[in-house]
Structures are given as C-alpha cells and as structure tokens.
Amino acid sequence: MRLLTLATTLAAAAAIGLGATYFAVTHSRGMDIVRLGAWQGWPRSGTTQADPYAAAAFARTGELPLELADGLLFLADHDTAGAPLDGRCDIRILGALPQSRLWTLTLTDDKGALVPNAAERHGFTSAELVYEPDGSINVSLSPRARAGNWLPTGARGRLRVALRLYDAPFSFASGAQDEGQLPRIVTERCP
Amino acid sequence: MTFASLFRRTRPAYRSTARAPGPVERLAAIFQAVPAAPRLLLLPLAMVLVLAGIVHLVSVLAMPRLAQASAYQRLAALAPSNRLVLLPDAGEGVLPMTDPAFVSAVCRYDLRERPLKVRVPQTGDYTSISFYTNRGLAFYALNDQAAGRVIELDLLSPAQRAALPEDEEITAADRLVVESPSTTGIVLIRAFARYGDVRDAVRKQLEAASCTATQ
Numbered sequence: 001m002r003l004l005t006l007a008t009t010l011a012a013a014a015a016i017g018l019g020a021t022y023f024a025v026t027h028s029r030g031m032d033i034v035r036l037g038a039w040q041g042w043p044r045s046g047t048t049q050a051d052p053y054a055a056a057a058f059a060r061t062g063e064l065p066l067e068l069a070d071g072l073l074f075l076a077d078h079d080t081a082g083a084p085l086d087g088r089c090d091i092r093i094l095g096a097l098p099q100s101r102l103w104t105l106t107l108t109d110d111k112g113a114l115v116p117n118a119a120e121r122h123g124f125t126s127a128e129l130v131y132e133p134d135g136s137i138n139v140s141l142s143p144r145a146r147a148g149n150w151l152p153t154g155a156r157g158r159l160r161v162a163l164r165l166y167d168a169p170f171s172f173a174s175g176a177q178d179e180g181q182l183p184r185i186v187t188e189r190c191p
Numbered sequence: 192m193t194f195a196s197l198f199r200r201t202r203p204a205y206r207s208t209a210r211a212p213g214p215v216e217r218l219a220a221i222f223q224a225v226p227a228a229p230r231l232l233l234l235p236l237a238m239v240l241v242l243a244g245i246v247h248l249v250s251v252l253a254m255p256r257l258a259q260a261s262a263y264q265r266l267a268a269l270a271p272s273n274r275l276v277l278l279p280d281a282g283e284g285v286l287p288m289t290d291p292a293f294v295s296a297v298c299r300y301d302l303r304e305r306p307l308k309v310r311v312p313q314t315g316d317y318t319s320i321s322f323y324t325n326r327g328l329a330f331y332a333l334n335d336q337a338a339g340r341v342i343e344l345d346l347l348s349p350a351q352r353a354a355l356p357e358d359e360e361i362t363a364a365d366r367l368v369v370e371s372p373s374t375t376g377i378v379l380i381r382a383f384a385r386y387g388d389v390r391d392a393v394r395k396q397l398e399a400a401s402c403t404a405t406q
Contacts, residue, residue, distance in 0.1 A: 005235060012239045017246025024251060046329045048372075056254035058327045059261045063288045064379055067321045067332035101336070102317055102383060104292040112288050120387075125292045127385040164290055166317055166383075167334055 021056070029075075030054030038185045039074040039163065046070070061112075071100075071166035077110060077158065079185040087115070087156035089190040091141040095183035096134075100168035102126045105139060107151045110158035117152040123162075124149060137183060161185070255326040262286055263299065263325045263377060272301040275380070275402040277394065290381075294393045298378040298402035302348040302371060305404040309378055311335075311342040314396045317383035322346070324373040331369050343367065345405070348374050378402055 031051045032044040045054040046067040058065055066073045078084055085091060087109075097103055106123035107115055114122045124139060129149055132138050140146040143155040153159060163182070212220070222230065255261070265285055270276040278285055278295045289295060300307045311320055319334040320342050333342060344367035347355070352370045382397050384390040 009235050009239050010242065013242030014246055016239065016243035018250055020243070020247045021250040021254070024247075025254065046332075048328060048330050050328060052251050052254075055327065056251045059255040059258035061287050062258075062260045062262045062265050064262045064286055064321070064323055064327065064377065065329055066290075067329045069332035069337075070319045070321055070334060070381075104290055106291060114291060122291050125383070125385060162288070162290075166319075167336065 024053055025057045025060045028053050029057050036074070036182045038076040038078055038080045039182045040076070041072060041074045043068055043072060046073075066164065071164050072168055074163040074165075074182065075160060076163070076185055077160045079187045081187070083187055085141075085159040085161065085185070086187070086190060087141075087153035087159050088143060090146075090188045091153075091159075092186045092188055093137065093139040093141070093161065093183050094186060096136045097163075097183065098165060098168060098181055100126075100165040102167070103163065103165045105129075105137075106162040106164070107141060107153065108160050108162060109156050110160050112160065115152070115154045115156055115159070117154055119152065121151060123151065255328075261325075262323065262327055263375070266297055266299050266377060270297065270299055272299050272375075273307060273402060273404045274298065275378075275400055277397060280390075293381040293383055294390060294397055295382075296380045296397050296400055298380075300346060300371075300376055300378055300402070302346065302351065302374045305406075306348070306351050307346040307378075308401075308403055308405050309342070309344050309346060309380075310401045311380050312396060312399045313340050314382040314393055316385055316393070318342070319381050320344075321379045321381075322369065322371065323377045323379065324371070325375040325377070326373070328372070330372055333367075338367070344369055346371055346378070 030042040030045040030053050032042055032054075034041040034043060042054065042065075044050060045058070046065040050058075050065070054065070076085070079091065093105070103126045104123055105125075108122075109115055129137060129139070137149070139149045139151060141151050141153050141159065141161075143153050145152075222233070225233070258264070266276075269278075269285060275296050275298045278289075278297060280291065280294075286295075298307075298309070309320065311318060313335065317334060319332060321332040322330050324330060333344070335342060338344075346369050348371055352368070355368070380397065380400055382393050384393045
C-alpha cells in the first residue's frame with residue numbers, strides 16, 4: 001500500500017513537471033518579454049544572458065535566435081485590441097517604425113512557416129515598401145488583392161507577423177516603453 | 192562579545208515572539224481545522240508539487256543537452272565541419288524562423304585541432320556574422336558597418352586564446368579575435384537582399400565567403 005502511494009506520488013510529480021516543461025517550451029521564448037502594444041520582443045534571448053527557458057525553447061525548435069548586436073525581433077499574433085490575427089480578415093499594420101538601418105516585415109502562420117502564395121510574397125523590406133507621406137507604414141494583410149502594400153494571407157486561420165529591426169539603436173534599459181514606438185495592428189473587417 | 196552574553200540577549204526575544212501567533216502557528220491552526228481524511232492527503236500533495244517543481248527545473252535545464260533537432264544537429268546532416276555552406280531559401284526549412292529577405296550561409300566549426308579563420312566579402316548591403324555555441328547560445332555578432340568593409344576574423348577556443356602570444360595581439364591590431372566558449376558551434380553569415388530580384392546576385396557574392404581551419 002505504501003509502495004503504491006510512493007509510486008503514484010512519483011508518477012504524478014513527473015507528469016506535472018514534464019507537462020509544465022512542455023507547455024513552457026512550446027509557448028514561451030524566454031522570460032525577458034517586452035510588450036509594445038500588440039508586439040512582443042525578447043531582447044536578451046539573442047545574447048549570452050539568454051535564460052534557461054529561451055535556451056530550452058530554441059533547442060527544441062532548432063531556431064538560431066537573432067543576436068541583439070545584429071537585430072531585434074518582434075512578434076505579433078494578436079491585434080492591438082487583443083483579438084487573434086485571422087487570415088480570413090482584412091488586417092492593417094499602421095504607424096511609424098523606430099530608427100534602424102533596415103527592417104523587414106514577414107507574414108507567417110502560427111507555427112512560423114511562411115504562408116504559401118502564387119506571387120511568392122512573404123513580407124516587405126524597408127527598401128520595397130511604399131511609405132505614407134509622413135514616413136509611416138501602411139501594410140494590408142488580406143486574402144483578397146488590395147491596392148498598396150498588400151500581403152496575401154491565403155485565408156489561413158491564425159497568422160503571426162514578425163518585425164525585425166536591424167542595427168537599431170534600441171534600448172530597453174530605461175524600462176519606459178511607449179506603445180507608440182511600434183505600428184498598430186488593426187482588424188478592419190471579418191467575413 | 193562572549194558566547195554567554197549572546198545567548199542571554201537572544202532568549203527574551205525568542206520568548207516575546209512565542210506570545211503572538213506567528214506564521215507557523217497560524218499554519219498549524221489551519222492544518223488542525225482540516226478534517227482528518229483530507230489531512231492525510233495534504234502531505235503527499237505537497238510532496239507531489241515539490242517533486243514536480245524539481246522535475247520541471249531539471250528538464251528545462253537539460254533541454255539544450257538532450258534536444259534531438261537543435262540547430263547544430265540539423266546542420267550536421269547538411270555540412271562537414273569547418274566548411275561554409277549556403278542554406279536554401281527560407282521556407283524550405285533547414286532552420287525555422289529565418290528572415291526570408293536574407294541569404295544565409297552556415298559553417299559548423301570544430302576548434303579542437305586548429306583555430307578558425309572566417310572571411311566575409313562585401314555584398315553592397317547589410318551583411319552580418321553571428322556565432323552560436325553547439326547548444327545554440329548566441330555569443331558574438333558583428334555587421335559590415337561595425338567591421339569596416341570586409342569582415343575578417345579569427346575564432347579561437349579558450350585554450351588557443353590563452354596560448355596566443357601577448358605581443359602578437361598588440362601588433363595585429365586590425366585582426367579581430369573572437370573567443371568561443373565552446374569548442375564546437377555554428378557561424379551564421381547573412382546578407383540582405385533588398386529586393387527579390389537581387390537575391391541571386393547576393394547569393395553569388397556570398398559564395399566567396401570562407402570559413403577554414405588555419406594552418
């Protein structure tokens with residue numbers, strides 16, 4: 001009887017512990033999360049100070065994180081209002097970007113794979129985009145063709161947008177994070 | 192201060208805290224209030240939680256060691272050590288979450304025998320080089336503007352760095368020396384393709400990059 005209790009205790013502990021680990025490595029990219037509106041960034045994950053959760057997550061996926069001296073990655077899978085990004089909707093990314101030597105905006109599905117399309121258009125670079133007169137960006141994500149900077153979403157369910165700022169004089173040291181620093185993501189219309 | 196005086200001073204303080212119910216007493220009171228049957232479950236439950244915490248911490252820390260599909264292992268199937276290989280375009284998936292606007296090349300290094308010399312030509316646009324240990328820890332990165340025009344550097348293991356003569360370090364001021372915390376790892380070279388149609392040209396330029404063991 002006592003042996004049975006011990007075995008149950010150990011089995012339950014192993015299940016809970018490993019379950020928590022699985023959840024952590026599939027849902028997290030590190031503890032040093034920085035939220036700027038709809039965007040999330042992990043500035044320390046690409047440095048020698050990467051925490052164990054970041055190291056575990058990257059070891060599992062095989063990703064080589066973008067080094068902080070190289071660039072900074074921001075991901076968004078929700079719009080600014082908090083609704084998940086849906087590929088069947090018309091979504092707009094609007095606003096000014098922080099100072100950087102160059103940036104890229106990439107559209108992927110919720111697993112990080114590029115959305116296949118006939119035009120082979122998966123994102124914009126800072127050189128390709130047509131800017132607004134005030135220098136801000138206006139990118140449209142939609143399953144149907146749109147005028148201007150359009151990225152086809154292929155009517156996929158869940159989307160994720162990756163914004164990478166290269167050689168950016170960006171600092172998180174102050175802790176003062178202004179929501180206006182990164183573009184807003186607005187879901188305009190859903191079928 | 193003598194040992195005896197220390198003892199005398201602490202004793203009244205101990206008595207005064209015993210008067211008011213401390214957190215331990217309060218917890219004991221809560222424990223007493225629980226009926227006998229669930230009380231038998233409390234200890235195993237606490238044990239399960241503590242053990243689960245230990246299992247969780249150990250497994251997270253062991254993950255980089257035990258992972259079967261880490262970047263280093265994926266690239267091992269693709270290229271021999273100390274040789275530069277251009278990666279296929281993003282989306283064809285050797286490494287996840289790579290920027291599709293960049294052309295990348297990798298070199299899996301092994302410093303056990305000799306240091307490594309890395310040379311990256313100018314591509315006319317943003318070019319960077321990043322270093323990772325075999326466990327995927329990012330330890331150094333440099334871009335073309337920070338390096339001047341051509342990126343040229345030596346990668347050394349801690350032992351090789353220690354064996355480097357002092358005066359040589361001073362005379363070779365233009366030589367970049369990077370110390371790797373591990374003996375094996377990955378060099379990632381990435382060049383920006385501003386527009387889709389310059390991609391092939393950038394690819395050609397990056398083919399001139401090299402990663403060789405020094406003689």
